Amino acid sequence: MIKLKKDMSLVQIVPRVLQTVLNLSLVFLGIILSVLLVQELVVFSKILIQTKNSDYKLFLANILLFFLYFEFITMIVKYFKEDYHFPLRYFLYIGITAMIRLIIVDHDHPINTLFYSLVILILIIGYFIMNVTPRERPDSKWFVKK
Structure with a gap:
C-alpha cells in the first residue's frame, strides 16, 4: 500500500499517479511487442522453411519489421534504465529503419522512393548533429559568472 505524507499536496500526487499509469502502460506495451516479436520470428521461420517462396522482398520486409519491434522494445527498456527518459537517438x-522498410516494400513509384530517401537523409543529418552537439547545456558551465 502506498503511504502518503500529510503534507503532500495535489500538485505532488498527480505527477506520481500519471507516472505510474505511464509506466504500467509501457510495461503492457512491452509485453504486447514481445508477443508480436515472437510471432514475427515464427512467420520468418516459415518463410525460410518454404522452398517454393523465393520472394526476397517479403523476406526483407519481415526482417525489418522484426527490427522495428526489437527497437521499440529496446527503447522501452532504455526508458526504465535511464530514469524515465526516452533517448532521442532511438526515435x-x-x-x-521504418523508412528503409518502406522503400523495400513500396518502391513502385520513383518519386515516393526519392522522398523516403530524403527523409532518411534528414534523419541521418539530425543524428549527426545530435552527436556533434556537446551534451552540456548552456546554463551548466559556459555561462557561469565568476
Whole structure:
C-alpha cells in the first residue's frame, strides 16, 4: 500500500499517479511487442522453411519489421534504465529503419522512393548533429559568472 505524507499536496500526487499509469502502460506495451516479436520470428521461420517462396522482398520486409519491434522494445527498456527518459537517438533509429522498410516494400513509384530517401537523409543529418552537439547545456558551465 502506498503511504502518503500529510503534507503532500495535489500538485505532488498527480505527477506520481500519471507516472505510474505511464509506466504500467509501457510495461503492457512491452509485453504486447514481445508477443508480436515472437510471432514475427515464427512467420520468418516459415518463410525460410518454404522452398517454393523465393520472394526476397517479403523476406526483407519481415526482417525489418522484426527490427522495428526489437527497437521499440529496446527503447522501452532504455526508458526504465535511464530514469524515465526516452533517448532521442532511438526515435531516429526507428524512423530510419521504418523508412528503409518502406522503400523495400513500396518502391513502385520513383518519386515516393526519392522522398523516403530524403527523409532518411534528414534523419541521418539530425543524428549527426545530435552527436556533434556537446551534451552540456548552456546554463551548466559556459555561462557561469565568476
